[in-house]
Amino acid sequence: MCGIYIHIPFCKRKCIYCDFYSVCGDDNLYSDFVSALNRSIERRKDKRIAVDTVYFGGGTPTVLKSSQLALILNTVKNCFDVTPNAEITVESNPCTVTAESLSGLFNSGFNRISFGIQSANDDELSALSRLHNYKQAREAVLNAKKAGFTNISADIMIGILNQTRQSLADSIEKITSLPVSHISAYMLKVEENTPLDEMIKTDGSILKSIADDDEMSDRYLLMCRLLEEKGFLHYEISNFAKSGFESRHNLKYWRCEEYLGFGPHAHSYIDNKRYFEDCDVFTFIKRKGYPKITYTDTDVDKAKEYIMLSLRLAKGLDTDRLAGLDNEGRYGNIVSNAIEINRLADERLINISQNGKHLSLTERGFLVSNTVISRLLN
Amino acid sequence: MRKEQIRNFCIIAHIDHGKSTLADRILELTSSVELRDMEEQLLDNMDIERERGITIKARAVRLNYKSKNGETYVFNLIDTPGHVDFNYEVSRSLAACEGAILVVDASQGIEAQTLANTYLAIEHDLEVLPVVNKIDLPSADPQNACEEIENVIGIPALDAPRISAKMGTNIEEVLERVITDIPAPKGDDNAPLKALIFDSYYDQYKGVIIFVRVKEGTLKVGDTIKLFATGAEFQTVEIGYMGATSLVPSGKLRSGEVGYIAASIKDIGDTRVGDTVTSVEHTCSEPLEGYKKVNPMVYSGIYPADGAKYPDLRDALEKLRLNDASLSFEPETSIALGFGFRCGFLGLLHMEIIAERLEREYNLDLITTAPSVIYKVTMTNGEVLYIDNPTNYPDPGLIASAEEPVVSSNILTPSEFVGNIMELCQDRRGTFKDMKYLDETRVELHYELPLNEIVYDFFDALKSRTRGYASFDYEMKGYRVSKLVKLDILLNGEVVDALSFIVHTDKAYARGRRICEKLKETIPRQLFEVPVQAAIGGKIIARETVKALRKDVLAKCYGGDITRKKKLLEKQKEGKKKMRQLGSVEVPQEAFMSVLKLDE
Numbered sequence: 001m002c003g004i005y006i007h008i009p010f011c012k013r014k015c016i017y018c019d020f021y022s023v024c025g026d027d028n029l030y031s032d033f034v035s036a037l038n039r040s041i042e043r044r045k046d047k048r049i050a051v052d053t054v055y056f057g058g059g060t061p062t063v064l065k066s067s068q069l070a071l072i073l074n075t076v077k078n079c080f081d082v083t084p085n086a087e088i089t090v091e092s093n094p095c096t097v098t099a100e101s102l103s104g105l106f107n108s109g110f111n112r113i114s115f116g117i118q119s120a121n122d123d124e125l126s127a128l129s130r131l132h133n134y135k136q137a138r139e140a141v142l143n144a145k146k147a148g149f150t151n152i153s154a155d156i157m158i159g160i161l162n163q164t165r166q167s168l169a170d171s172i173e174k175i176t177s178l179p180v181s182h183i184s185a186y187m188l189k190v191e192e193n194t195p196l197d198e199m200i201k202t203d204g205s206i207l208k209s210i211a212d213d214d215e216m217s218d219r220y221l222l223m224c225r226l227l228e229e230k231g232f233l234h235y236e237i238s239n240f241a242k243s244g245f246e247s248r249h250n251l252k253y254w255r256c257e258e259y260l261g262f263g264p265h266a267h268s269y270i271d272n273k274r275y276f277e278d279c280d281v282f283t284f285i286k287r288k289g290y291p292k293i294t295y296t297d298t299d300v301d302k303a304k305e306y307i308m309l310s311l312r313l314a315k316g317l318d319t320d321r322l323a324g325l326d327n328e329g330r331y332g333n334i335v336s337n338a339i340e341i342n343r344l345a346d347e348r349l350i351n352i353s354q355n356g357k358h359l360s361l362t363e364r365g366f367l368v369s370n371t372v373i374s375r376l377l378n
Numbered sequence: 379m380r381k382e383q384i385r386n387f388c389i390i391a392h393i394d395h396g397k398s399t400l401a402d403r404i405l406e407l408t409s410s411v412e413l414r415d416m417e418e419q420l421l422d423n424m425d426i427e428r429e430r431g432i433t434i435k436a437r438a439v440r441l442n443y444k445s446k447n448g449e450t451y452v453f454n455l456i457d458t459p460g461h462v463d464f465n466y467e468v469s470r471s472l473a474a475c476e477g478a479i480l481v482v483d484a485s486q487g488i489e490a491q492t493l494a495n496t497y498l499a500i501e502h503d504l505e506v507l508p509v510v511n512k513i514d515l516p517s518a519d520p521q522n523a524c525e526e527i528e529n530v531i532g533i534p535a536l537d538a539p540r541i542s543a544k545m546g547t548n549i550e551e552v553l554e555r556v557i558t559d560i561p562a563p564k565g566d567d568n569a570p571l572k573a574l575i576f577d578s579y580y581d582q583y584k585g586v587i588i589f590v591r592v593k594e595g596t597l598k599v600g601d602t603i604k605l606f607a608t609g610a611e612f613q614t615v616e617i618g619y620m621g622a623t624s625l626v627p628s629g630k631l632r633s634g635e636v637g638y639i640a641a642s643i644k645d646i647g648d649t650r651v652g653d654t655v656t657s658v659e660h661t662c663s664e665p666l667e668g669y670k671k672v673n674p675m676v677y678s679g680i681y682p683a684d685g686a687k688y689p690d691l692r693d694a695l696e697k698l699r700l701n702d703a704s705l706s707f708e709p710e711t712s713i714a715l716g717f718g719f720r721c722g723f724l725g726l727l728h729m730e731i732i733a734e735r736l737e738r739e740y741n742l743d744l745i746t747t748a749p750s751v752i753y754k755v756t757m758t759n760g761e762v763l764y765i766d767n768p769t770n771y772p773d774p775g776l777i778a779s780a781e782e783p784v785v786s787s788n789i790l791t792p793s794e795f796v797g798n799i800m801e802l803c804q805d806r807r808g809t810f811k812d813m814k815y816l817d818e819t820r821v822e823l824h825y826e827l828p829l830n831e832i833v834y835d836f837f838d839a840l841k842s843r844t845r846g847y848a849s850f851d852y853e854m855k856g857y858r859v860s861k862l863v864k865l866d867i868l869l870n871g872e873v874v875d876a877l878s879f880i881v882h883t884d885k886a887y888a889r890g891r892r893i894c895e896k897l898k899e900t901i902p903r904q905l906f907e908v909p910v911q912a913a914i915g916g917k918i919i920a921r922e923t924v925k926a927l928r929k930d931v932l933a934k935c936y937g938g939d940i941t942r943k944k945k946l947l948e949k950q951k952e953g954k955k956k957m958r959q960l961g962s963v964e965v966p967q968e969a970f971m972s973v974l975k976l977d978e
């Protein structure tokens with residue numbers, strides 16, 4: 001089964017910390033984009049490809065009209081074999097939806113919606129230059145529920161400027177009391193060339209209002225505990241879900257399954273190749289759906305990717321599957337290197353299953369996953 | 379050419395007082411170098427020399443100067459190394475001359491090193507010609523500089539040429555004074571050959587080229603020469619003098635002349651600076667005075683950061699030694715660092731230069747351990763050991779007595795800093811010898827200092843305590859009994875041999891604590907908590923802890939874009955390459971030098 005990712009590179013306003021590709025556009029640009037996007041999907045038409053997840057990400061897909069999103073989804077359905085029970089997600093921001101637009105989305109086939117709520121504290125929201133306040137976020141979720149969505153996700157951010165452990169706990173309490181079944185939690189990271197980065201360069205004191213690594217770790221662990229208490233399972237480094245509500249689309253990434261991406265900068269992994277649409281939105285429109293592809297890996301080391309990606313999951317890696325992928329036996333010693341493994345286990349950074357067939361990171365291990373993974377790889 | 383028309387001289391100056399610039403002007407004035415061949419500061423032709431403003435190797439050049447009196451003279455300008463590490467080389471360069479131009483900065487006056495070299499010149503019976511430079515500076519006070527030369531050194535200086543080497547002012551006056559003030563060489567062309575080696579270097583095609591000053595006799599191409607110190611004999615292939623830009627064969631050298639000899643010599647170790655060259659056919663009975671074998675004063679372990687580069691490091695060291703007989707190295711093994719070399723240097727600067735050249739010219743990534751001096755240990759069974767590697771320091775129970783090298787040092791400073799300097803010297807276990815006022819504002823201090831207290835950072839500490847005004851010079855004095863202990867550093871409970879060092883008992887605690895603190899700053903947090911301990915024998919005297927790493931960068935894998943994650947892992951891998959794995963601890967390369975920079 002294949003997943004489809006649609007990148008909608010528009011935002012009403014860029015958030016200060018964001019370094020993903022998106023632009024602020026107008027109605028003309030939106031409609032030109034939609035036609036180009038539709039054509040690019042059509043050019044890739046292949047009914048033999050069975051699709052069980054579709055994910056509209058961004059940017060903020062809901063800056064487009066529901067009818068435009070419906071049109072794109074329709075194109076996907078016409079071009080690929082989308083299964084009846086497919087998970088179809090749209091990302092949105094609370095102030096880009098209304099009761100009507102949400103009904104429109106649900107009725108046109110979207111069955112999962114993810115809101116960039118980030119915090120239930122309005123000061124924190126404005127510190128991030130988000131356009132919504134918490135009241136709007138709450139309404140948006142309730143409206144989505146009313147419209148028929150039962151699979152609703154919310155983003156929460158750790159380490160927002162001036163956030164405290166208490167305010168984080170408050171946000172978690174408030175957001176989990178809404179009808180959401182999935183939480184994505186990310187830590188604020190100052191990316192290069194973002195407005196936040198520039199702000200810090202001019203005023204270094206801003207850094208003091210952002211949690212340091214130790215504090216960030218404490219908050220992460222606090223959040224894990226609070227979400228667990230609320231019945232959310234920690235199934236991936238940054239993702240938590242009520243049982244059965246794990247994001248099937250995102251799981252494909254961690255399980256090294258195939259997906260096709262459409263739209264500027266959208267990534268694909270199919271037929272053993274990784275590539276992405278290497279152009280901005282304006283070029284994308286000009287090319288009228290002809291792809292401009294750049295390969296990110298000409299020779300995919302599947303075993304290495306599997307280690308790197310599967311260890312993001314609470315389930316971790318399956319040594320049998322690894323052995324199957326590791327034709328050249330490069331990573332055969334990962335589990336057999338008992339000294340290293342035992343040391344990591346002693347420090348409670350990894351778990352090894354009873355039968356020794358599964359290796360996974362603990363919550364503390366997730367926090368240092370790069371270091372652990374690179375130790376395992378070398 | 380008649381001997382009366384030869385002048386052999388060198389230039390003595392403190393760093394930055396303008397020695398190289400004056401040399402350049404002299405080269406220009408004697409038209410020895412076409413303008414298009416002029417490279418700024420021609421005599422210092424190693425990159426490092428130019429960057430650091432110092433001369434590492436001695437060099438010599440022959441110039442023709444047409445004097446105002448109508449006669450043409452041959453000048454042999456012999457450049458001297460400009461650092462205390464190379465004192466012996468300096469003395470040999472001086473021994474090749476009849477005179478020295480003493481360059482003093484008109485705004486700064488005399489510095490310790492200039493003073494030391496001037497005394498050295500006077501000891502060698504050189505005629506010293508003082509010159510006051512940088513008169514173009516607004517802060518210049520030539521009159522005062524002249525008075526200082528008279529008062530401090532005790533040579534007449536009131537009529538010293540006042541010049542600006544930079545602007546080219548009054549350079550001719552200096553050259554005229556070289557003729558009138560510096561004596562022509564003496565010597566008997568028919569006497570047995572006696573020539574002094576004052577430098578040598580390795581040429582790929584000709585083998586070792588020896589720079590000599592012929593004191594007595596005559597040497598012709600084809601003659602077989604004998605080197606006194608080693609007894610080695612070689613047939614000369616080429617003989618000549620040093621032109622401004624190349625060697626000029628002349629077929630023979632006579633007493634009083636300065637020139638070079640090529641004799642297909644393969645090993646620079648055969649041609650020791652200070653040794654006497656004589657001819658087998660006409661052998662002299664006694665060598666020239668003053669030869670001594672130079673021994674390294676400072677030792678340090680040099681290891682390739684990448685163990686696979688060990689053979690490359692060996693090749694590079696061998697190549698450097700072709701040109702530098704004072705560099706010594708022996709293979710050694712460290713549990714922490716693997717295979718490397720224990721290298722001996724004349725001093726800290728020499729060590730830094732070698733390390734820098736290895737990295738730059740041979741593209742090697744190195745780990746250098748903290749420098750050590752040579753300790754003399756008398757064992758209870760009477761055996762005497764010389765220890766150049768702290769790892770080999772014997773068990774205290776087996777030691778009857780331990781001695782460390784001491785130097786006698788000479789510090790020149792403006793009087794306001796005397797207090798600071800005394801404090802520093804006391805802190806470095808110095809013994810005060812005497813102090814004298816050179817004039818109302820300048821003081822000369824004499825201290826005896828243990829060498830191991832000055833090989834690390836003494837010079838920097840001195841500069842920072844005197845706002846850069848004090849200058850410093852030293853010479854080996856001998857060994858002194860001392861209370862020494864070996865301090866071990868443990869990471870995660872295990873001794874890291876490459877971090878061990880020898881220290882005086884009284885300073886062990888403070889030093890141990892400071893090193894632990896420093897290592898705590900240098901070693902990045904790892905997945906596990908890392909105790910950093912200092913120990914004497916089995917006893918822990920200091921401890922710090924590098925806390926466990928809590929969090930690293932979490933990569934977003936948004937929209938299936940895993941490139942960021944891959945980049946992070948690549949970065950991690952790159953970072954790891956700069957680390958040394960000691961047991962389960964990853965230690966950055968600079969940690970091994972951190973013991974050097976305790977003052978920061």
